[in-house]
Amino acid sequence: MFGWEFPPHIAGGLGTACDGLTRGLAKHQVEVLFVMPSASGDEDQTAVRIINASDVAAFRTKEEARRIFDKVQFLKVTSNLIPYLGPDEFEEQVDLEREKEWNEFRISFGQKYKFSGKYGNNLMEEVMRYSLVAAAIARQNRFDVIHAHDWLTYMAGIAAKRVTGKPLVIHVHATEFDRSGENVNTQVYELEKRGMEAADRVIAVSNLTRNTIINRYHIDPSKVFTVHNAVDFSSAENREISRGVPEKIVTFLGRITFQKGPEYFIEAAYKVLQKTQNVRFVMAGSGDMFNRSVRRVAKLGISSHFHFTGFLRGEDVKNMFAYSDVYVMPSVSEPFGISPLEAMRANVPTIISKQSGVAEVLNHAIKVDFWDVNALADAIYGLLTYPALTAMTVRCGLEEVNSLKWDNAALKVKHIYESVTEEKSKIQ
Amino acid sequence: MKKTLCLYFQVHQPYRLRQYRFFDIGKNHYYFDDFANKTIMSRVASRCYIPANKLMLDLIKKYDGAFKIAFSVSGIAMEQMEQYAPEALESFRQLADTGHVEFLAETYSHSLSSLISPRKFKDQISMHVKAVEKHFGQKPRAFRNTELIYSDTIGEMVAGLGFTTMLTEGARHILGWKSPDYLYVNALNPKLKLLLRNFRLSDDIAFRFSDRNWGDWPLTAEKYAAWIAGALEKDDIVNIFMDYESFGEHQTASSGIFNFLKALPGMILSHADLEVLTPSQATQKHQPIAPLNVPYAISWADEERDISAWLGNELQKEAFADLYKIENQVRDSNDPELQRDFRRLQASDHFYYMCTKFFSDGDVHKYFNPYDTPYEAFINYMNVLSDITLRATKKKV
Numbered sequence: 001m002f003g004w005e006f007p008p009h010i011a012g013g014l015g016t017a018c019d020g021l022t023r024g025l026a027k028h029q030v031e032v033l034f035v036m037p038s039a040s041g042d043e044d045q046t047a048v049r050i051i052n053a054s055d056v057a058a059f060r061t062k063e064e065a066r067r068i069f070d071k072v073q074f075l076k077v078t079s080n081l082i083p084y085l086g087p088d089e090f091e092e093q094v095d096l097e098r099e100k101e102w103n104e105f106r107i108s109f110g111q112k113y114k115f116s117g118k119y120g121n122n123l124m125e126e127v128m129r130y131s132l133v134a135a136a137i138a139r140q141n142r143f144d145v146i147h148a149h150d151w152l153t154y155m156a157g158i159a160a161k162r163v164t165g166k167p168l169v170i171h172v173h174a175t176e177f178d179r180s181g182e183n184v185n186t187q188v189y190e191l192e193k194r195g196m197e198a199a200d201r202v203i204a205v206s207n208l209t210r211n212t213i214i215n216r217y218h219i220d221p222s223k224v225f226t227v228h229n230a231v232d233f234s235s236a237e238n239r240e241i242s243r244g245v246p247e248k249i250v251t252f253l254g255r256i257t258f259q260k261g262p263e264y265f266i267e268a269a270y271k272v273l274q275k276t277q278n279v280r281f282v283m284a285g286s287g288d289m290f291n292r293s294v295r296r297v298a299k300l301g302i303s304s305h306f307h308f309t310g311f312l313r314g315e316d317v318k319n320m321f322a323y324s325d326v327y328v329m330p331s332v333s334e335p336f337g338i339s340p341l342e343a344m345r346a347n348v349p350t351i352i353s354k355q356s357g358v359a360e361v362l363n364h365a366i367k368v369d370f371w372d373v374n375a376l377a378d379a380i381y382g383l384l385t386y387p388a389l390t391a392m393t394v395r396c397g398l399e400e401v402n403s404l405k406w407d408n409a410a411l412k413v414k415h416i417y418e419s420v421t422e423e424k425s426k427i428q
Numbered sequence: 429m430k431k432t433l434c435l436y437f438q439v440h441q442p443y444r445l446r447q448y449r450f451f452d453i454g455k456n457h458y459y460f461d462d463f464a465n466k467t468i469m470s471r472v473a474s475r476c477y478i479p480a481n482k483l484m485l486d487l488i489k490k491y492d493g494a495f496k497i498a499f500s501v502s503g504i505a506m507e508q509m510e511q512y513a514p515e516a517l518e519s520f521r522q523l524a525d526t527g528h529v530e531f532l533a534e535t536y537s538h539s540l541s542s543l544i545s546p547r548k549f550k551d552q553i554s555m556h557v558k559a560v561e562k563h564f565g566q567k568p569r570a571f572r573n574t575e576l577i578y579s580d581t582i583g584e585m586v587a588g589l590g591f592t593t594m595l596t597e598g599a600r601h602i603l604g605w606k607s608p609d610y611l612y613v614n615a616l617n618p619k620l621k622l623l624l625r626n627f628r629l630s631d632d633i634a635f636r637f638s639d640r641n642w643g644d645w646p647l648t649a650e651k652y653a654a655w656i657a658g659a660l661e662k663d664d665i666v667n668i669f670m671d672y673e674s675f676g677e678h679q680t681a682s683s684g685i686f687n688f689l690k691a692l693p694g695m696i697l698s699h700a701d702l703e704v705l706t707p708s709q710a711t712q713k714h715q716p717i718a719p720l721n722v723p724y725a726i727s728w729a730d731e732e733r734d735i736s737a738w739l740g741n742e743l744q745k746e747a748f749a750d751l752y753k754i755e756n757q758v759r760d761s762n763d764p765e766l767q768r769d770f771r772r773l774q775a776s777d778h779f780y781y782m783c784t785k786f787f788s789d790g791d792v793h794k795y796f797n798p799y800d801t802p803y804e805a806f807i808n809y810m811n812v813l814s815d816i817t818l819r820a821t822k823k824k825v
Contacts, residue, residue, distance in 0.1 A: 382450070
């Protein structure tokens with residue numbers, strides 16, 4: 001299994017999902033070898049064995065290097081590190097150029113490479129180097145299925161498939177359309193599409209994402225399966241916190257970016273504040289729409305009841321939930337969205353947009369269209385005003401969240417593994 | 429003595445609420461979705477009420493009174509017919525004029541008042557009785573409560589109002605081994621006779637008629653009449669009770685439901701020992717066999733046959749309790765518009781939309797349901813209720 005991150009060092013939900021999934025798979029007797037670019041050594045390895053790609057040399061001998069180079073033809077790292085992905089085009093290259101490349105290649109990749117495992121400027125280079133190391137790791141280990149999480153690792157998955165012939169499953173936690181709206185990075189889009197095309201099975205975290213894969217990447221629907229994410233909460237998170245203000249608190253928690261829909265939260269806040277002053281709104285997070293949001297709040301003249309916290313992590317996130325009376329996730333596009341589940345676990349009634357994958361698995365969250373500011377305002381007002389609504393969403397929501405187990409999701413993934421290995425053995 | 433088939437059809441349409449946002453509270457006092465209400469009433473009138481009534485009229489004339497039926501038309505359905513489909517109301521009037529159609533009493537608003545307020549329950553019934561007299565020229569003698577909700581105490585209240593016949597569900601958990609096909613009496617006041625719905629035979633038409641996966645599809649009038657005759661070999665009365673919208677709406681005309689209905693009386697009456705009577709005639713003719721003990725309220729809804737579809741979760745309970753908190757203020761207000769709105773808000777349908785029992789299999793619950801989720805239904809209803817509460821309490825000052 002190729003991933004980019006694993007708890008405790010995570011930047012988003014991807015690592016958490018990988019952790020949950022591998023634990024679930026372990027319960028179903030699936031052994032997982034988890035390859036990540038930069039392991040720290042403090043990962044919990046009870047359910048997986050973690051391989052740190054930074055510890056693996058791409059090749060041990062010149063012959064091995066040559067063999068891999070010949071097989072992994074899809075890759076070309078140019079001087080400005082733009083990946084070049086067409087094997088067909090590559091074949092057209094003249095031998096001379098190929099030899100020249102080989103020399104460059106041998107020099108730059110012949111040793112261990114220290115991956116940052118972050119999402120920095122040289123991300124593309126890391127992605128490519130990771131795929132080379134992946135090929136080496138694939139040759140050194142025994143396994144039945146290759147599973148790659150999100151576009152950063154698709155190349156690694158393809159490389160491993162090329163050198164071993166094992167079936168490839170790619171797992172789409174988000175697509176470029178979720179990250180960038182319509183202004184997609186074409187390089188990333190291409191990588192994603194290559195991965196999906198090369199894969200024997202594609203797993204989507206929601207039907208919403210599955211539709212994107214089918215309609216925007218033109219992937220054969222018969223190989224795309226939805227496995228909803230899950231959460232493993234040991235118990236309800238009940239922390240007592242003393243409040244500094246008497247008003248009720250309505251919270252937005254997430255990146256303040258276009259796809260999270262912060263502006264709809266602000267407009268709804270304005271509408272609610274027209275009717276009642278007994279409420280405060282909090283926008284927790286950072287992002288490229290932060291400044292614009294602050295300006296909009298000021299312009300609407302609601303700053304005295306609308307607060308920005310900046311980016312929150314760890315304990316502060318939990319405290320923020322404990323502080324909240326209503327949690328709102330008005331995402332424009334959300335492949336899944338784990339934070340509503342965390343809110344519901346903390347006994348916070350939750351409003352989510354119908355355009356989020358998590359809406360497919362939740363009955364006891366209030367669902368609105370992200371653009372329908374009136375409906376959002378109405379739902380917020382309802383939760384602030386009608387006690388039965390809060391009581392019921394909290395009680396049933398907690399039950400519901402606790403029933404979303406990684407065990408069940410992992411079983412579906414296992415069945416997908418079985419279907420591809422069976423297919424492979426039939427062909428052979 | 430001949431055995432009896434008794435047919436009763438429910439006619440009801442609620443006033444659906446418009447999308448009423450919280451910022452309307454205290455500002456806008458109009459609650460109803462006129463467009464939806466008009467559209468649905470016109471549709472049901474043209475698909476069901478008008479063609480079905482015409483067919484019923486033909487059948488009653490054809491069999492010269494040997495074929496009889498009963499209706500219960502809720503007060504707010506009559507109001508909406510007056511507003512949006514007067515020709516449908518007229519066709520019911522024509523049926524009433526034949527003298528072979530009995531109109532039953534119910535609560536004016538198709539309300540759940542029997543479960544909370546004896547006084548409101550009584551008011552609602554007397555208002556409905558007046559409406560039936562006005563539109564259909566009959567004084568109802570038999571009573572049916574909203575959704576056939578019944579308990580010993582509700583029956584006792586109904587008997588206290590002078591009714592001698594009441595209709596309810598032949599709920600299996602109440603009857604046990606006993607058959608619904610006999611006359612029973614109220615456990616507290618034996619003067620009130622009870623007719624119990626035979627849910628199997630009723631649902632064969634109401635739910636299963638067009639179901640091609642059903643083993644007995646297609647259902648013919650001949651086959652159905654034979655089943656009834658079979659049930660009545662031993663028993664006294666088979667009660668077939670259902671929503672009138674089953675004809676043409678739930679079961680569409682293309683399913684053959686009207687042809688079935690057209691052929692049915694002939695097939696029934698071809699059995700020499702069978703006759704068709706209205707509820708009040710049936711209770712006069714037959715002898716009750718036992719009192720029926722119903723300590724907790726039953727209804728004709730869902731598998732549970734209880735009241736959990738309307739008052740099962742905390743949303744429904746809170747909305748229901750809050751609604752009746754302003755009962756006295758509304759009654760004393762002398763404000764006809766406020767009273768009208770309050771009546772319309774009492775319809776059981778509003779609470780049905782808040783039901784969370786059927787997130788997965790909500791077919792019946794989704795029918796005519798304007799809301800995507802029970803939470804939306806609750807928020808909208810509570811916003812309206814907040815406004816009417818302001819109106820009711822202000823008026824008092």
